[in-house]
Amino acid sequence: MADAEPSLEGWIPAIGADLSLPRVIDLAFDYRGNTTVVTRDGTEVEGYIFNRDADAAEPFIQLFEADGSGPRTIPYADIRTINFTGKDTAAGNSYAAWRRRKAEAQRPADPP
């Protein structure tokens, strides 16, 4: 396992025939960082999506905004797309990465 685990950080999804909005919402729900939700009227809401219910009578997501306010509920029907704009807080924190960092820290410095 390497530091370079796959991450969606920086991804701007192109929603279309090959990529549905519900799929992007699921990926954003699993993402451990802030995302930017772009609504149908062009409004952008940056925050951490912590909940989504695709089976509700009116499917929705819930997020805490980047300034800490919320939770804010946004219906699926109002979402145009979601961009993965925030840092992926899970990336690069693997056990293997820690062991490698530890080994590097313990390695004697190269002579001058």
Added chain:
Amino acid sequence: MSVPVSQMWAVASYVLGQRLRGRMRYPLVLMLEPLFRCNLACAGCGKIQYPAQILRKHLSVDACLRAVDECGAPMVSIPGGEPLMYPDIGRLVEALVARKKYVYLCTNAILLEEKLEAGIFAPSKYLTFSVHMDGLREEHDEAVCRDGVYDTAVAAIRGALRRGFRVTTNTTLFDGASPLRMRAFFDEMMDLGVEGMMLSPGYSYSKAPDQEHFLRQRKTNELFSRMLANPKRRWKFNQSPLFLQFLMGKHDFDCTPWGNPTFNIFGWQRPCYLLQEGYAATFQELMATTRWEQYGKRSGNEKCRDCMVHCGFEATAVDRTFSTWPGLRDAVVSTVTGRL
């Protein structure tokens, strides 16, 4: 088993009461996460990887107590995050003890000495510090990704015991754990004087960074069988003997995901402490609207396939103990003989 008789009685009467009422799905331990902030960043933990605005948040004491009352479980486990970083931890614990809830405060113990010296907690049969210890010094410091934490925790355990607190340890086992080293660890914890130890295999969280070192079922059975073979009489475990036997492969249990419901700043977590498939606004909504049939080994859900973690199976073991004669017999025999 090292669980005090009063606690055992409280749990037994609660379980029997639920069964007599015909309630098939009931909570046993509320997992109350007042915050996600932690002073460690362990590679095996998927609980703390959040953006800053989430890590800054915490539940109010009132919100915690509403959740406790709503849920009604006789035991409350406070994990996190690191609960000793919760600013109102003293007030919360005091209120839970006043409600006669058996509280397990799960801590890495880095701040424990400081909090004890400040007099934030009072010893009580209802309060147990459950100190995270993943093995002997070398293994523990590696698991928590920081050197020196083992020694800090040992000093804090001594300090808590000296002040008359109940102290247990909780240990998560990963692939590569040495049965011999773990047996030495059990000896060391008993020498320290802890009341009992809690063990669980790790779970391959989809959101935990370390996916390679979690145990699969067959390996889990092998590890626990070797580790707990001919257990020493002095080893005390603060958990159901049936759960330990399950880890050794002696029982075939399915998960009880509603047994340890989880409440945190997002709400009531579906379906369990480990999986995050969404949140309900109330405990009642969680119980009524979660599609429980989609979880557990027999559901075929691949996320549940290899899971043997305490938060899903300890409740199954306890229910089996107090609701079936063979379960009660096996638990009594194990308790009396010390054999697993």
